[in-house]
Amino acid sequence: MSDVLDLVEMLGRRSQPISVSAAAVSLGLPKSSCHRLLTLLVAKGYVERVEGKLYRLVRPVGLGGLTPFQSKLAGIAEPILAAAALRSGVSSFLTVLLGSGCLRYIVKKLPAGQEMVYDRDISRDREPSLVASGKCLLAYGSAADTKEAEAIRAAGLVVNLEGVMEGASGVAAPIFSVSGECLAAVNLAGPRSRFSGRSLDTIIAECRTTADAITAHLAESAEGAAS
Template structure:
C-alpha cells in the first residue's frame, strides 16, 4: 500500500498516470485503450486528455488517438503558455501537410539569441525521409525556418545575430557571406517563403513559411523537409503547400490579414 496515498490529489494522480502511460507507449493510443488500461470513466479521461492537448503536452490524432508530444518525450522539455497553444493548434495542420505531401513537417520558433528552436514535428511515413529530433537549436542563417524568422525580425536584432553567430560551412553549399545572407532575407520578405537546399545537411532540402499570431507578428515558421532529389522534382508544389498551410495555421491563431 502506498503510505503517501492520503496526501495524493485524485485529479493530479490521474494526470500523471495518463502522462506516464503515454510516455511508455511508442505508438498513439486510442481513448478506448487508455480507458481500459487506467480504468477511468470515459468522460473523465476525455476531459483530462483535452486539457493536456490544449496545454501542448499531448497531441491528438484522427479518430481519438493520443500521443505524448515529442518535446516532452525527447526534449527540449515541458512547454507552456503561448508555445503550448501554438503546438496544440499546429499539430493537426502539420499532420495534414505531412499526409498531403508525404514529407516531414517541422514547426520552429525563434530563441532570444536568434537561433531556431524546433518545437513540433510530424514525421514522414516514407522509408527514405528527412528526420531530426527536437533537442537543441539550429542556426538561423542556413536553415529555411531560420531565414523566415530572421527575415521578419527587427533589423537591429538581425544585425546583432549576424554579428554574433559564427557562420560555418556545414556543407559545400552553405552560404556564409553576410551580404549574400541579407539579400536572401530581403527575398524571403518579398516572396513569403524561404528555401534551404543542402546548406545545413547534405542531401536534405526544404522550404518554410511564416506563421503569424492575431497581431500579425511572425511567431513561428512552418517547414517541409525532404531529401534533395524529391525536393527538386516537387519544389513548386511544396512551396504552394507550405504557404497555404502556414496561412491556415495563422488564421487559426487569429490572424485576419492577407
C-alpha cells in the same frame, strides 16, 4: 498570476528584447506593475536584462520546456502539420526563435509510407541562419534589413535546396499573429530528390497553405478568447 503569464507569453513571442514601457503598453498594464513583474522574472532566472533597460525571455516555462504560448501554438499546429506531411510526403516542422537568438523545433511530423524519410533531432536548439525556417524567421525580425531578408519577405517563403544535412532540402513559410507579427515558421523538409520540378511546386504550395492555416487558427483562437 494571469498578468505574469501574459507577460511570459508576450516575451516568448518576441525575437528581440523589449523595454518596460513597451511591455506595459503591449499588455495594458501600469508601467510600475510591469516593472515589478519583470524584476520578479529576472530574479527567478526566466528573464534577463540586456543593454541596461531591455528584457528578454531566456528560460521557457510550461509543458515540455515551452512557454504557455508556444504550448498553445504547438497544439494548434500539430494536426495541421501531420496533414501536411501526409499530403506532401516530406517531414513537417514548426519552429520558433528563442530570446537567446537560437532556433527551436517545437513540433515534428514525419510522413507515413515513405521509403526515404528526413528525420531531425529536435531536442537541441540550433543556429537560425543555417536552416530554411531560421532564415525565414530572421527575415521578419526588427533588424532584418539585408537584401536576402528583403527577398525572403517579397517571396513570402524560403527555399533551401542545399540543406545543412547532406542530401536534404527544405522550404519554410512564416506564421503571423493578428497584428502581423511573425511568430513562428513552418518547415517542410526531405530528401533532395523530392525537391525538383512539379514536386517542388507542390511542396512550396503545401508549405504556404500550412502556414496560412495555422495563422488562421491562431486568429480564431484569439477572437474566441476575446469574446
